[in-house]
Amino acid sequence: MNIHNKRLNKFLSAAFVTLIYIFLYLPIAIIVFFSFNSSKLNVVFQGFTLQWYGVMFQNGDLMSALKNTAIVAVSSVVISVFIGTLAAIGMFRYEFKGKSIVDSFLYIPIVIPEIVMGISLLAFYHILSISLGILTLILAHVTFSMPYVVVTVRSRLSGYDMSLEEAAMDLGATRMHTLTRITLPIIAPGILAGAMLALTLSLDDVIVSFFTTGVDSVTLPIYIFNKVKTGVSPDINALITVIILVTLLVMLLMRTFDARTSKKEQA
Amino acid sequence: MAQVSEKVMVELHNVDKSYGDNKVVKNLNLQIQEGEFLTMLGPSGCGKTTTLRMIAGFEDVTAGAVIIEGENVVNKPPYQRNVNTVFQNYALFPHMNVYDNIAFGLTEKKVNKEEIRQRVGEMLSLVQMDGYETRRPSQMSGGQKQRVAIARALVNRPKVLLLDEPLGALDLKLRKQMQVELKHLQRQLGITFVYVTHDQEESLTMSDRIAVMNNGVIEQIGPPDKIYNRPATKFVADFIGESNIFEASVVSINGDNLKVIFETGGAEVSASGFNQDEMVYISVRPEKLKCSIDAVPGFNLRGTVKEHIYVGSISKTIIELPNGQNLKMSLLTGTPLLPQGENVWVYWEKDDTVVLHTNEETLYNLIEQVPKIEVRV
Numbered sequence A: 001m002n003i004h005n006k007r008l009n010k011f012l013s014a015a016f017v018t019l020i021y022i023f024l025y026l027p028i029a030i031i032v033f034f035s036f037n038s039s040k041l042n043v044v045f046q047g048f049t050l051q052w053y054g055v056m057f058q059n060g061d062l063m064s065a066l067k068n069t070a071i072v073a074v075s076s077v078v079i080s081v082f083i084g085t086l087a088a089i090g091m092f093r094y095e096f097k098g099k100s101i102v103d104s105f106l107y108i109p110i111v112i113p114e115i116v117m118g119i120s121l122l123a124f125y126h127i128l129s130i131s132l133g134i135l136t137l138i139l140a141h142v143t144f145s146m147p148y149v150v151v152t153v154r155s156r157l158s159g160y161d162m163s164l165e166e167a168a169m170d171l172g173a174t175r176m177h178t179l180t181r182i183t184l185p186i187i188a189p190g191i192l193a194g195a196m197l198a199l200t201l202s203l204d205d206v207i208v209s210f211f212t213t214g215v216d217s218v219t220l221p222i223y224i225f226n227k228v229k230t231g232v233s234p235d236i237n238a239l240i241t242v243i244i245l246v247t248l249l250v251m252l253l254m255r256t257f258d259a260r261t262s263k264k265e266q267a
Numbered sequence B: 001m002a003q004v005s006e007k008v009m010v011e012l013h014n015v016d017k018s019y020g021d022n023k024v025v026k027n028l029n030l031q032i033q034e035g036e037f038l039t040m041l042g043p044s045g046c047g048k049t050t051t052l053r054m055i056a057g058f059e060d061v062t063a064g065a066v067i068i069e070g071e072n073v074v075n076k077p078p079y080q081r082n083v084n085t086v087f088q089n090y091a092l093f094p095h096m097n098v099y100d101n102i103a104f105g106l107t108e109k110k111v112n113k114e115e116i117r118q119r120v121g122e123m124l125s126l127v128q129m130d131g132y133e134t135r136r137p138s139q140m141s142g143g144q145k146q147r148v149a150i151a152r153a154l155v156n157r158p159k160v161l162l163l164d165e166p167l168g169a170l171d172l173k174l175r176k177q178m179q180v181e182l183k184h185l186q187r188q189l190g191i192t193f194v195y196v197t198h199d200q201e202e203s204l205t206m207s208d209r210i211a212v213m214n215n216g217v218i219e220q221i222g223p224p225d226k227i228y229n230r231p232a233t234k235f236v237a238d239f240i241g242e243s244n245i246f247e248a249s250v251v252s253i254n255g256d257n258l259k260v261i262f263e264t265g266g267a268e269v270s271a272s273g274f275n276q277d278e279m280v281y282i283s284v285r286p287e288k289l290k291c292s293i294d295a296v297p298g299f300n301l302r303g304t305v306k307e308h309i310y311v312g313s314i315s316k317t318i319i320e321l322p323n324g325q326n327l328k329m330s331l332l333t334g335t336p337l338l339p340q341g342e343n344v345w346v347y348w349e350k351d352d353t354v355v356l357h358t359n360e361e362t363l364y365n366l367i368e369q370v371p372k373i374e375v376r377v
């Protein structure tokens, strides 16, 4: 009786876990599957083909969306990492009046609904009569990703021993050298994590981008979003498959890098 | 072997330091000679670290001057002062191995690679860490990290090495060993050491001179034997080694002989520069205290043997006075001990005491309550 119960329990929990994974990954699997479908419709599988991958690369709109996405992602990551890291170091190092207020304002973009942010940015650009385009898009992305950089860098800094900087200066390093030879290398894992977070946020942002982009600066998520309104075409399936592949590759790289740095630090 | 020269290496001149309203260093004046091993000794929070950090350049002085080799450096950043620091927590760079840690100062000064290699090698031998070049700080014990931290500072050939409780985190045995090594190193290199500790025993074994600090003020400065045998204030007598301290009043003076009375009796001491009826502190070291079954001329101080404590090469006897004060007496282990509960007369040699001035007001009330006890002569 007891043993029977145990078996049942085991079976149920295995089934449950399986269901969760099916729920998570089946939609993705379907998309990947249909990207190789020779039929134009995502309903029946007619036969294997790679033609949609070719179509995808010949789609001028899609390619320019890809280019825009890359430009926005790279510039917004670079800017938000630069500002965010300096902000985190400054907030960690200095005590000043109203620090806690400045601190909490830094996190508001994280919790604020994206739609609110999108609309406010749009209104803001409108008031300043800045025409929408790639620049407004980059600034918008910096606005929502910078706080994440601050958070990750600060968490890395929390265990940071300030006497290391004093030791460096004691040994003749200027403030600049202390930053580049001591502080930055030590908090590098935090900066990298922040950069990755900012990158993913920028790459797949739809809502804020929707409000802040111009006609000539459509990004990939917005392009897909617009396309889907008229039905998912197979070349989108192909594109999504490529994105999944790239994501997996990046994740793999991160994992090996992480494993190596943590091994180094423990060693 | 290097000698302490007459040249003043570091001078603090009327140095004040405040954090807000909190004055942590008050009008400090200190001259440290070239090649000297000077220890700043005092309880936690008395301002030792702050003083050291002002010499290193990590803290600004609120007022006064920090003079290194004749030059006022108060406006110079740490990297322009010819001093190096060994931090209590070592502060080794965690992302660099031992070699790169030690080489750091030299690479900052753009010394060429070949010379760096040679000098780092020399330092590693000096601190007996050959072969550890590629170790990371996290792969070493506390003692090894401390050696690397010392090597990292010394490789720059500083004129002055500042050390803030460098042995504080080590266990007792390693500590004793490192004390000897550090002292030896200092003698060998002839570098001026400014050493901060709250451990009075450590300061006595290592220093050429000790500056005893209390509440941001240097209470006494001098060689260890002078500090130990001739403490200038009650604080110093209390803080360095153990002391039996009596609050007493001078009843008569005959040349250098003072008769004093205190709450539990009276005694004779030898001292000069005191006045009739002046309130004083009498301080007697445990090893100078004696007791006998029979009364001793000049002394009227009775107590009960309370307990014996064995502490290795010496034994301590606690003698309780009628007012509850416990006197500590130390004897070489093996000396016959008086039985517990025995009533004894306590005395000492007249020259074995230190007599200190007190602030009279604070003790005035106390003396009123002292029962008048006849001094037996």
Ligand SMILES: Nc1ncnc2c1ncn2[C@@H]1O[C@H](COP(=O)(O)OP(=O)(O)O)[C@@H](O)[C@H]1O
Binding pocket: B019, B022, B024, B042, B043, B044, B045, B046, B047, B048, B049, B050, B051
């Ligand atoms: N950065 C600081 N801000 C405010 N007070 C401080 C600071 N650093 C030290 N103090 C105060 O100065 C006093 C002396 O400190 P410190 O020099 O570290 O003493 P020590 O090294 O002798 O233990 C202490 O009361 C401490 O609280």
Ligand SMILES: [Mg+2]
Binding pocket: B045, B048, B049, B050
């Ligand atoms: Mg201290």
